[in-house]
Amino acid sequence: MKKLKWGMIGGGEGSQIGPAHRLGSGLDSLFEFTAGALDHRSQEGIDYGKRLGLGDRAYGDWQDMLSAEKKRDDRVDLVTVATPNSTHFEITKAFLENGFHVLCEKPMTMTVEEGEEIVKIARTTGNICAVNYGYTGYSLVRHMKAMVARGDIGKVRLVNAEFAHGHHADAADANNPRVRWRYDPAQVGVSAQFADCGIHAMHMASFVTGQEVTKLAADTVSCIDVRTLEDDAMVNFRMDGGAVGRLWTSSIAIGRQHGLSIQVFGETGGLRWSQEHPNQLYYMPLGERLQIIERGEANLSPEADRTTRVTIGHAEGMPLAFANIYTDLAEAITARKEGRDMDPAANLYPRAEDGLRSMAAVYAVAESGKKDGIWLDARPPMFR
Amino acid sequence: MKKLKWGMIGGGEGSQIGPAHRLGSGLDSLFEFTAGALDHRSQEGIDYGKRLGLGDRAYGDWQDMLSAEKKRDDRVDLVTVATPNSTHFEITKAFLENGFHVLCEKPMTMTVEEGEEIVKIARTTGNICAVNYGYTGYSLVRHMKAMVARGDIGKVRLVNAEFAHGHHADAADANNPRVRWRYDPAQVGVSAQFADCGIHAMHMASFVTGQEVTKLAADTVSCIDVRTLEDDAMVNFRMDGGAVGRLWTSSIAIGRQHGLSIQVFGETGGLRWSQEHPNQLYYMPLGERLQIIERGEANLSPEADRTTRVTIGHAEGMPLAFANIYTDLAEAITARKEGRDMDPAANLYPRAEDGLRSMAAVYAVAESGKKDGIWLDARPPMFR
């Protein structure tokens, strides 16, 4: 159970993506965060890396990291590229060519030509080049794929995928820099909403059906005038196994929060899954009733089994709720060490008093239950 | 950002609770797993601890751990007690008395008297004694508490809590050891389903309302004959702030998966939350419409903000899906290192080819969108 060594480029202090990758890579204790070039501002990146425990493997830029790591016997086993989109190609290419495995944030490149080059390098070198379409990691998405592959719904006729939200619907907010860059061709290329969100739905259509998209036709619109790129698109497509596809993506769909969902219809069954409620997969075998497959139920596929961490019925995020008790305690302990008051918003962990009250309630329930439901004091004696 | 040192007692190889605590404690990189007495079989515990990287702080039993750790300057900051229920009291007591902070699995003790003793020790020593009612860690549960505390629903009139599942409904399975022990007074004490599940719902009622239970009346039944303890209970209760409570818990409710939910009704509003869909909190202000509060939305309470890790609309378990890409990659890399084929069920991470295909699709969408929706080849040239 020796951990693999993991490095990251990008994901500097204050970024959202950095913690997400650290959490993801660390969750199962399979990787150890070992090296990084975390910020385009060299010194900030080094300082932050040191604070995260990287020591002298906190680098000022990715070139330094590459040249230093490739000389080491204990070089990192995997490099995650989480820099701005336009730099993905160059960095991914360089690390692959120097013998590293890479996990690149999406989009892998800005052009098709660059993409082909990366594929060729990955193939030539034999190094792993993964791309972070993380939604395919859900246990029941993997089970859908396994069900389709083993023929549970027969030949796939049609896929209908969606990724529709309303978070960029406010015209008054369209020139806010936080939103505007997403519709700026100089920064995101030829497509906005489809490239940002729709592509997740399209990848999932391929992932689940095991078929690749061969051709497509799109209706793209900008509902907010100042945008030159689309904020809503409908894409019809065809797949190499014969499936027909429909895909809707939108960022102006007020009332929709996330909206990544997929429906797959085959000759002998249909499946439906939505990211907002990822623990249920709706399945109807032809001629039977709609049934609900639960994440974690017995006898799912190996693909599902190895990607679930909590028992059936729990929200998949239960470990994160659980972790919050630990973050409360970390704050409580640290505050004591530092001689300060703790953050009141963290002062919520259950205490010995709660454990005691529970025990008193258990005894009262048991006794009342035996005595025809009489009312009993449920408090521990010391709190009466 | 120096990590705190964390130790665990119990949670040996093959247990479910051990990985859950390691995941929970490690999630935010606040704790480092430093010491442990993981198994009642001394050597197995030491071996397993060493494999988990504990070195010479892998102990053969909790007594050894206690005496060794208390002599160290760098002693563990927090000890989690995850041993069989009947040993919680003794271990928790010993560590508290020797100056350690403790997180004890539920139930904290087997009797009220023991519970009172723990409370007194915690108060006398000033050490933290937390109990693991982990469901209170959900971001929106904390927000419910904050809303009630700041008066959003006025004085609380009534709480209705449930924890009803159907996993012990099969009479033919009742003598299966995996199920039977849960209804054996020798092992679980005076109550089965209420002590195991119902108590979570009751604690949550207290947590959310900020009121303690003062008295109760219970109707307990054993729907399966061989059981001497209850598998279904209805508990009516009263709280010290005047709230009326109803609580239903069951393990024979076929069709229910988990069923922890809570409804709180006040003078000026009502709230409803369910663990199976933890990202939505239903709120109706008196005289207005039912509205849906989403985890991660803007302007929630500090209690909610500090306990959420992914943006609005994502399932709270999204980081775990994301982590599955990393576990795939760990398997892929390790298999290469070990010169073996990788687990096919892990061979599902998105590849450079997927990144390339996505880019080709993006360009096709953009072009089709500009050209009145004509059909275009969506494949990268190298795959045509």
Add this chain to the structure above:
Amino acid sequence: MKKLKWGMIGGGEGSQIGPAHRLGSGLDSLFEFTAGALDHRSQEGIDYGKRLGLGDRAYGDWQDMLSAEKKRDDRVDLVTVATPNSTHFEITKAFLENGFHVLCEKPMTMTVEEGEEIVKIARTTGNICAVNYGYTGYSLVRHMKAMVARGDIGKVRLVNAEFAHGHHADAADANNPRVRWRYDPAQVGVSAQFADCGIHAMHMASFVTGQEVTKLAADTVSCIDVRTLEDDAMVNFRMDGGAVGRLWTSSIAIGRQHGLSIQVFGETGGLRWSQEHPNQLYYMPLGERLQIIERGEANLSPEADRTTRVTIGHAEGMPLAFANIYTDLAEAITARKEGRDMDPAANLYPRAEDGLRSMAAVYAVAESGKKDGIWLDARPPMFR
């Protein structure tokens, strides 16, 4: 297909219950509204009855109606009693004793003694005395009953019924006469919320399980101070076939709209149904998956088949939506007859222009579909 003759007592102009009974009795064209004593104000009742087409069988009070009808050869076949609660006993008794079949609004009587008298009279005379627990008329409720009766869930262990709403939660509104009378012992007797709503849930528990309640224990509370009768109750009960029951009813549950629901758990399966979404019945056979039974699906029970009027997937209220087109047309036609403008809120029926536009769209879809999805004018020529 000669219609039966139907009479009503009560349900005068402006009442809610009158139109409901007229609609219900007339829906399948099985009854003809023939006679009535609709109002305690004699002349108003006669006038209103005449306007409803009753002619000289519009009576001034129920005594007149009884004495006149019993002399006729073509007397009414069924009398509905929809008067204030306290008069149900007297009227029902009189009609039964004179040879009429009766459908009495709930509650049938104000006391148990009166109830026993009615039962005895019904048995002695052999006349039908029905009570209007109308929720048992839902197709899938009847199917639940049939499933339980034929053993689909085995011996019933537990029933959990609810009828919880929040429409009387406003303390400021508690003395509003529209609400207050419901909690006034002088008008409603010994119980408010349980007698008004909870009793529907309890009747449904009996209806579905085929078991009668033998004993019960209740926790009743008045959450609003001015009330002497309960606005929230939890009732535990036992049934003569061995089932355990739980029943929660509330009128202060802010955020709940109607909340009549029932869960039945047996030895080999569980069922769940809710009045707010009456077209789906959730069913889990022990050890299998939760499945969704749809109203109108093939091969349901005869009890379900004869009580459904629209095909699967339609809301059960579809005929009422459909009827609204007719009410629009009635208003349009009547306005023309009366030489006035029609109600603009009714001026919404689809017109020839809509039929024409639809046809143009159909042709455009067919042609575009054949021509690789080109854009086509979808308007009829005359509207271009």
Add this chain to the structure above:
Amino acid sequence: MKKLKWGMIGGGEGSQIGPAHRLGSGLDSLFEFTAGALDHRSQEGIDYGKRLGLGDRAYGDWQDMLSAEKKRDDRVDLVTVATPNSTHFEITKAFLENGFHVLCEKPMTMTVEEGEEIVKIARTTGNICAVNYGYTGYSLVRHMKAMVARGDIGKVRLVNAEFAHGHHADAADANNPRVRWRYDPAQVGVSAQFADCGIHAMHMASFVTGQEVTKLAADTVSCIDVRTLEDDAMVNFRMDGGAVGRLWTSSIAIGRQHGLSIQVFGETGGLRWSQEHPNQLYYMPLGERLQIIERGEANLSPEADRTTRVTIGHAEGMPLAFANIYTDLAEAITARKEGRDMDPAANLYPRAEDGLRSMAAVYAVAESGKKDGIWLDARPPMFR
């Protein structure tokens, strides 16, 4: 309150559409079924009409009906045309030209040219020609229209409509006559699924937004080989008020039951409604939370208020459930008259015994509630 006179052409014995129209027209007692030519088999139609009470206004064909009715002073006020599609044009035209108001089943005609002719006749004669897009009759659909019209969501940017079911997904069943005719150009014209179902969704898009479709582009496919017409279509469209439209319709979407739904997104809000749960309308004002509008709530639009018949929280189909009690009673009474056993599937109406048991339960609840929740016998004395 004199009823209008209503006539029907088509809808003969055993048809589904006939009873639906009789129910719809009769529901509010605004129309009286007065005349009809119900069957293309002359004598069968006359016999059936007589059994339905039409007397000598039961005609053998529509020509007879037309010539007889137009001579009467008390001619029918409205004629419903519910014959096979290909005859709609001819009949509708004839009645309109002779001074009758007409409600024509959908599709109004088989060609655009015929459609234009009908529109012209309707305009010239001034007679009402309505088309039965009945789904627009739902109360909350009308409220959506009112909300959009009064500006609640600002200028409409996008409409997304669906009508997707899976009832024609079985390839083995495709040649079954019950299904096959729906895909036969000789019988249905140029389009199958779009013309049958999709058109409802498109009409609803126009109805709700108040905008007409100007152009469209379609992707139509036949997922089952033997079909020459489409069983799945995606239609993009534009509307005359600037709205963009997307519409998906399918008959091979296994797992979907009915699937008529509509989402409307404007500059300042979004709306979502689904026919399968027609009592809830989801509304998000820009920058606020998703809220749930309930059919029947206070202060809705006049358009909504006049089209709802039951109070908030009830399923819209509640009156139909209620009516089932009456159909039970009709069967019970008729069976007695005819001296036969009643249909056991109808023998389910609540009886005096149920009314009595309810009263006993009410008293027991009230007493137990007063006496600290003691258990009491809940049975009426006569049943103990």
